[in-house]
Amino acid sequence: MQDSVQIEARHLCKTFPMGQQQVVALEQVNLSFREGEFAGLVGPSGSGKTTFLNIAGLLDVPTGGNITVMGQPSDGASHKAAAALRNRHIGFIFQTFNLLPVYTVFENVEFPLLLQGMPKSQRKDAVWQALEWVGILDKAKARPSQLSGGQSQRVAIARAMVKRPAIVLADEPTANLDAKNSHNVLQTMVKLNEELKTSFIFSTHDEKVIQYLKRKISLEDGRVVEDSEAEARKHEAELQ
Amino acid sequence: MIGFLLKGLLRDRSRSLFPLLTVASGVALTVMLHGWLYGVLNSMLDVNAKFQTGHLKVMTLAYAEQEEQFPNDLACTGVESLLVELRNEFPDIVWTARIRFGGLLDVPDSTGETRAQGPAFGMAFDLFTATSPERRLLKLQQALVRGRLPHQANEILMSDEFARKLGVGIGETATLLSTTMYGSVAMHNFTVAGTVVFGISAMDRGAIIADISDVQRALDMENSAGEILGFLDTLQFEKERTEAVKMAFNQQHSDPDDDFSHTMLSLRDQNGLGELLDLIVMALSLVVGIFLFVMFIVLWNAGLMASLRRYGEIGVRLATGEDKGHLYRAMLLESFMLGLIGSALGTIVGLAISTYLQNHGLDFSSFSKNSSLFMDNVFRAQVTPGSYVIGFIPGLIATVLGTTFSGIGIYKRQTSQLFKELEV
Numbered sequence A: 001m002q003d004s005v006q007i008e009a010r011h012l013c014k015t016f017p018m019g020q021q022q023v024v025a026l027e028q029v030n031l032s033f034r035e036g037e038f039a040g041l042v043g044p045s046g047s048g049k050t051t052f053l054n055i056a057g058l059l060d061v062p063t064g065g066n067i068t069v070m071g072q073p074s075d076g077a078s079h080k081a082a083a084a085l086r087n088r089h090i091g092f093i094f095q096t097f098n099l100l101p102v103y104t105v106f107e108n109v110e111f112p113l114l115l116q117g118m119p120k121s122q123r124k125d126a127v128w129q130a131l132e133w134v135g136i137l138d139k140a141k142a143r144p145s146q147l148s149g150g151q152s153q154r155v156a157i158a159r160a161m162v163k164r165p166a167i168v169l170a171d172e173p174t175a176n177l178d179a180k181n182s183h184n185v186l187q188t189m190v191k192l193n194e195e196l197k198t199s200f201i202f203s204t205h206d207e208k209v210i211q212y213l214k215r216k217i218s219l220e221d222g223r224v225v226e227d228s229e230a231e232a233r234k235h236e237a238e239l240q
Numbered sequence B: 001m002i003g004f005l006l007k008g009l010l011r012d013r014s015r016s017l018f019p020l021l022t023v024a025s026g027v028a029l030t031v032m033l034h035g036w037l038y039g040v041l042n043s044m045l046d047v048n049a050k051f052q053t054g055h056l057k058v059m060t061l062a063y064a065e066q067e068e069q070f071p072n073d074l075a076c077t078g079v080e081s082l083l084v085e086l087r088n089e090f091p092d093i094v095w096t097a098r099i100r101f102g103g104l105l106d107v108p109d110s111t112g113e114t115r116a117q118g119p120a121f122g123m124a125f126d127l128f129t130a131t132s133p134e135r136r137l138l139k140l141q142q143a144l145v146r147g148r149l150p151h152q153a154n155e156i157l158m159s160d161e162f163a164r165k166l167g168v169g170i171g172e173t174a175t176l177l178s179t180t181m182y183g184s185v186a187m188h189n190f191t192v193a194g195t196v197v198f199g200i201s202a203m204d205r206g207a208i209i210a211d212i213s214d215v216q217r218a219l220d221m222e223n224s225a226g227e228i229l230g231f232l233d234t235l236q237f238e239k240e241r242t243e244a245v246k247m248a249f250n251q252q253h254s255d256p257d258d259d260f261s262h263t264m265l266s267l268r269d270q271n272g273l274g275e276l277l278d279l280i281v282m283a284l285s286l287v288v289g290i291f292l293f294v295m296f297i298v299l300w301n302a303g304l305m306a307s308l309r310r311y312g313e314i315g316v317r318l319a320t321g322e323d324k325g326h327l328y329r330a331m332l333l334e335s336f337m338l339g340l341i342g343s344a345l346g347t348i349v350g351l352a353i354s355t356y357l358q359n360h361g362l363d364f365s366s367f368s369k370n371s372s373l374f375m376d377n378v379f380r381a382q383v384t385p386g387s388y389v390i391g392f393i394p395g396l397i398a399t400v401l402g403t404t405f406s407g408i409g410i411y412k413r414q415t416s417q418l419f420k421e422l423e424v
């Protein structure tokens, strides 16, 4: 069981200086995520969801406690090492898609592999595969401006998935989508989670997302106030 | 990766077009200016060398000191043996003796009375010997407008304008009044064989050209000549080669205590041409430097604007795990490619314009009417091998430098803000 732990946060704290004061974004957060998670951080605005994803993606460092991502403790990781780890193991999905407008769908998805220096023929197979996963093969040659929001987000998922990362971090991935597209995108992610065992960690306050979650973590003022899995485990322990 | 970057550049016109145009126009201007300055400079050197200074010139020390007055009383004697010696010692240089002289040219009427008279500037050299380089050097055949080239003793060429002013026709007699080498009055009758236009105001105003042996006889200068000119066999002035010959010759012949010892000067030592050459090279570097600086500032700014526009892209690339150094180098590579394409375009445009100016030239004769400088009245650009590369220096340096500075922002970018920045 221990091996499959991908993210392990212990007493994680993050404060931001705001003038003279300190804003507490995360306070004593203890969370661990294992292979194959489909977990959502849920909570009101300002509860620290984005802050946690930033730290989990090694984009930011905690001000207290520690976090280990794919065996790499966040303290002591240089910018370069953090970039390398992101490159290999972590995919990101943004609320606003952030596809590169001058490149085609194919090229957008190809980009992470280019960074990894993967040879061309392998790259091509991987990109087609990823486009197939998200069901957007027919748009391979299109430019992002020619896509709908739902299609764009599916391309973004393909871009995050193409290097087969262990973890995909998604900050409010459905916030800019209508109901139909939200369901579509979520079903795609569920499928990938099941078929490829990729962990998905979201932040959201979208009810539609919540119904798909296998694990729901509620944040309030930077604290974890509810963790469905911890509860389940406690429940199990009590039964025994 | 290069292909990926190039695709982005080509598709994103607004990203590539402005820097490209900046580079291309700066480079085109540089290439044109280089061709222009080079052409004017080269033609000036060429005209000076051929009509006045040679690439090298041997005179007596005393003559050299008052050269502009052509003091033929101080001319070199024993010219024939001196020429033999020079040709033996420096066989790769073409040596030719010349006499420059001043005087009055008098056109008599049928009774021998003066019909017209005017001050003449004369040049004498070997016009007749088959091996003489002079006809070819001065392009006499091309300069000829009326009559023919002299082919027997006492025939001369006159500047066309001068001949018209004096009202002397082809085949008519003109008398030279001057002083001999020994200070007495000299008088000699010549026949005008033809008239010439060189397109050099200093020559076209009042020059006569005669064979050296006629002038030696006229001025009592048997086996003497004011100056012996040397031309490198390539007909292109080369600083190092001429300096070497000069040093070797002067070491052997020049004696500062003997006014009549022979001294050799290079083209650079005469008419302030050395300073002029250096000045022009400096001016060219300065102008290229200014273009470089202006382009750099413009491209720096363009780079800053582009990185604002590409904020999202840079953010996604950082999030995807691209290392900042890699991203920075990719940007530099991008600008290098832009610089390369822009420089190539600019060079093509610059070369096209230079080639046009090389073939057509601009006529400045109305400005140089009274000039005593030996320079061509038509200014032409000259396309040289240097024209093909000179533009790439400011083109590439400016783009890469511009991106080097504008790209520093990448390092300042906080990855911790990426999610937030990319949400808007």
Ligand SMILES: Nc1ncnc2c1ncn2[C@@H]1O[C@H](COP(=O)(O)OP(=O)(O)OP(=O)(O)O)[C@@H](O)[C@H]1O
Residues within 6 Å of the ligand: A016, A017, A018, A023, A024, A025, A043, A044, A045, A046, A047, A048, A049, A050, A051, A052, A203
């Ligand atoms: N860079 C920062 N500087 C100062 N305060 C910050 C910064 N980033 C986050 N905060 C603060 O930290 C707290 C948590 O912010 P965070 O963005 O994680 O919330 P969130 O749960 O993602 O909210 P939302 O649902 O609106 O996206 C907030 O009070 C916010 O104001």
Ligand SMILES: [Mg+2]
Residues within 6 Å of the ligand: A049, A050, A051, A171, A203
């Ligand atoms: Mg947020």
